[in-house]
Amino acid sequence: VGVENTEENRRQFRQILFSADDRINSCIGGVIFFHETLYQHSDNGVPFVKLIRDRGILVDKGVVPLAGTYGETTTQGLDGLAERCAQYKKDGAVFAKCRCVLKISDSNPSKLAITENANVLARYSSICQQNGIVPVIEPEILPDGDHDLKRCQYVTEKVLAAVYKAMSDHHVYLEGTLLKPNMVTPGHSCPTKYSPEEVAMASVTAMRRTVPPAVPGICFLSGGQSEEEASIHLSAINNCPLAKPWVLTFSFGRALQASALRAWRGHKENEKTATEQFIKRAEVNSLACQGKYSGGDNYGEAGQCVFGSCHAY
Amino acid sequence: MALTGKKEQKSTMTHQYPALTAEQKKELQDIAQRIVAPGKGILAADESTGSMAKRLNPIGVENTEENRRRYRQLLFTADQRIDSCIGGVIFFHETLYQKTDDGTPFAQLIKDRGIVVGIKVDKGVVPLAGTNGETTTQGLDGLSERCAQYKKDGADFAKWRCVLKISETTPSQLAILENANVLARYASICQQNGIVPIVEPEILPDGDHDLKRCQYVTEKVLAAVYKALSDHHVYLEGTLLKPNMVTPGHSCHTKFSGEEIAMATVTALRRTVPPAVTGVTFLSGGQSEEEASVNLNAINTCPLTKPWALTFSYGRALQASALNAWKGELSNEKAATEEFIKRAQANGLAALGKYKTSGSAGAAAKSLYVANHAY
Numbered sequence: 001v002g003v004e005n006t007e008e009n010r011r012q013f014r015q016i017l018f019s020a021d022d023r024i025n026s027c028i029g030g031v032i033f034f035h036e037t038l039y040q041h042s043d044n045g046v047p048f049v050k051l052i053r054d055r056g057i058l059v060d061k062g063v064v065p066l067a068g069t070y071g072e073t074t075t076q077g078l079d080g081l082a083e084r085c086a087q088y089k090k091d092g093a094v095f096a097k098c099r100c101v102l103k104i105s106d107s108n109p110s111k112l113a114i115t116e117n118a119n120v121l122a123r124y125s126s127i128c129q130q131n132g133i134v135p136v137i138e139p140e141i142l143p144d145g146d147h148d149l150k151r152c153q154y155v156t157e158k159v160l161a162a163v164y165k166a167m168s169d170h171h172v173y174l175e176g177t178l179l180k181p182n183m184v185t186p187g188h189s190c191p192t193k194y195s196p197e198e199v200a201m202a203s204v205t206a207m208r209r210t211v212p213p214a215v216p217g218i219c220f221l222s223g224g225q226s227e228e229e230a231s232i233h234l235s236a237i238n239n240c241p242l243a244k245p246w247v248l249t250f251s252f253g254r255a256l257q258a259s260a261l262r263a264w265r266g267h268k269e270n271e272k273t274a275t276e277q278f279i280k281r282a283e284v285n286s287l288a289c290q291g292k293y294s295g296g297d298n299y300g301e302a303g304q305c306v307f308g309s310c311h312a313y
Numbered sequence: 314m315a316l317t318g319k320k321e322q323k324s325t326m327t328h329q330y331p332a333l334t335a336e337q338k339k340e341l342q343d344i345a346q347r348i349v350a351p352g353k354g355i356l357a358a359d360e361s362t363g364s365m366a367k368r369l370n371p372i373g374v375e376n377t378e379e380n381r382r383r384y385r386q387l388l389f390t391a392d393q394r395i396d397s398c399i400g401g402v403i404f405f406h407e408t409l410y411q412k413t414d415d416g417t418p419f420a421q422l423i424k425d426r427g428i429v430v431g432i433k434v435d436k437g438v439v440p441l442a443g444t445n446g447e448t449t450t451q452g453l454d455g456l457s458e459r460c461a462q463y464k465k466d467g468a469d470f471a472k473w474r475c476v477l478k479i480s481e482t483t484p485s486q487l488a489i490l491e492n493a494n495v496l497a498r499y500a501s502i503c504q505q506n507g508i509v510p511i512v513e514p515e516i517l518p519d520g521d522h523d524l525k526r527c528q529y530v531t532e533k534v535l536a537a538v539y540k541a542l543s544d545h546h547v548y549l550e551g552t553l554l555k556p557n558m559v560t561p562g563h564s565c566h567t568k569f570s571g572e573e574i575a576m577a578t579v580t581a582l583r584r585t586v587p588p589a590v591t592g593v594t595f596l597s598g599g600q601s602e603e604e605a606s607v608n609l610n611a612i613n614t615c616p617l618t619k620p621w622a623l624t625f626s627y628g629r630a631l632q633a634s635a636l637n638a639w640k641g642e643l644s645n646e647k648a649a650t651e652e653f654i655k656r657a658q659a660n661g662l663a664a665l666g667k668y669k670t671s672g673s674a675g676a677a678a679k680s681l682y683v684a685n686h687a688y
Contacts, residue, residue, distance in 0.1 A: 154329040161543035168536035174584050205589070209549050213620055214583040245588055245620040 341551025
């Protein structure tokens with residue numbers, strides 16, 4: 001959007017989001033911060049943490065390569081994590097996020113990538129809980145590739161099974177965690193199109209086969225989906241007729257902020273409009289969490305999902 | 314050194330070679346759902362010949378094939394009152410091929426009343442060398458062929474029991490992994506033959522450990538079981554789990570209420586059993602008939618979210634009073650059958666959270682604990 005990536009510009013953009021009015025109180029349960037942002041202030045000197053009640057903090061330090069694999073990675077950030085968590089807790093954070101990345105290809109994800117990333121997520125979770133911080137567990141399987149919906153579902157099931165075995169091995173208290181997975185979708189270059197109901201059925205089936213009911217909530221990431229796509233899929237997921245014992249909601253970055261960024265373009269006079277764009281997406285996603293969003297001009301109407309003969313065996 | 318993307322090292326690749334077709338999956342899920350339909354549970358009548366001796370000797374009945382046939386007959390000929398509370402019956406091999414007095418095969422009798430026929434397929438426990446008295450379970454050899462034959466002969470589900478013990482040193486990592494693996498192999502083979510596997514990782518109640526320890530061990534064991542099932546590509550919707558309830562050890566000095574047992578049990582399951590599993594059918598272990606019903610009821614009224622059916626797969630806890638009433642006498646058969654029907658109905662209600670205990674004493678309250686129980 002033609003804006004220079006300076007500390008001040010980053011502050012101004014986050015301010016646009018954090019200064020949204022009370023309408024977001026019923027749609028946003030938590031905000032994940034980056035380290036820099038946790039210590040920034042609004043124009044009139046109010047620390048951002050004071051504007052947001054339930055603050056989370058990104059604690060990983062990015063991906064690093066796994067030697068001997070085909071472009072796979074693990075995530076670093078465990079060093080001194082206990083001390084950092086203790087400090088973040090003092091500074092107002094109550095939850096944290098650690099992102100691991102897996103890819104689908106002919107040879108991926110490998111057994112090593114699955115086991116290693118599951119283990120890192122479990123170590124991170126264990127350390128967070130020791131410091132009163134709820135870990136959001138994010139084993140993101142990228143949508144890159146031409147694989148179909150079935151393959152993504154298969155891989156998601158294998159990855160999540162490994163994640164929860166690692167959680168058990170590391171004695172993580174599941175009731176005090178959240179999961180942030182990808183929705184089950186076809187790869188970006190997959191020629192087949194799937195309906196929101198098919199995406200929902202595949203996603204919910206994968207979760208039902210791997211996520212123990214003790215996990216209170218699943219907050220889907222949006223990946224490369226557009227704002228609208230992400231909301232429609234989330235709504236379909238909440239309408240899926242299978243038993244879903246966890247809360248199914250969103251942890252969206254781009255899918256909450258894209259319109260706001262475009263409206264802003266770095267201009268002070270656009271700030272209010274940008275904030276409005278953000279509030280709109282927040283409200284839409286709140287409806288989606290209740291299965292009440294069917295898209296576009298139907299904003300506000302109850303979802304009309306036709307699951308019918310749609311099933312995933 | 315990166316791989317070039319050629320399909321050489323298949324063992325490290327997450328390739329999908331579907332284990333089951335959509336039709337096979339649907340059949341398995343339907344069978345599982347029928348067994349644990351609301352208000353229904355399983356009669357575990359699969360005591361081996363050796364185990365039947367332990368049932369018949371105390372009531373003064375000789376352990377002959379004919380006596381075993383007569384005994385199972387009085388269970389299977391119970392009237393239509395059991396049709397709404399018994400979803401499945403587990404048979405022992407011998408019993409599957411026995412008949413009623415008028416020549417009707419037991420399997421057909423049960424199937425014709427809309428009850429699913431099951432078969433015990435394991436071949437008992439064997440020692441794990443280098444452990445402190447731990448075991449694994451054998452029976453995988455030729456299991457596929459046996460399952461195919463049982464399916465032809467009317468069985469739609471199977472049962473396989475693994476045993477773990479709690480002590481200072483057990484269960485060991487080896488025992489947990491080995492038993493989880495053998496259960497997964499068995500489950501995989503069953504499903505290939507259209508048979509729903511009941512997965513039974515029983516943790517014995519022997520010992521003086523408290524409720525917390527049993528819960529901890531149960532969580533570790535079940536986590537390993539479900540990881541193994543995932544690794545072996547088992548279709549969870551087409552399986553049932555037969556676990557122990559979470560209880561204190563038999564020599565534990567602390568008493569725990571039905572609600573505490575229920576909370577510990579449901580919590581352990583919530584932390585380990587994916588919602589896709591169609592049903593959990595508890596074993597009764599050494600509990601008395603009444604205890605087993607009261608605890609099942611408490612489990613079903615536990616306020617935590619429970620996305621699977623929670624019902625019974627009881628052997629002793631359905632049959633103790635019937636055996637005592639029978640004592641091998643022809644003239645006692647009707648009374649014995651009535652005792653069985655009574656417990657079946659009680660447990661059907663417990664599976665719905667609607668059982669009200671009459672505080673009955675007598676046979677129903679007598680503990681059925683046998684030390685170090687192994688079939």
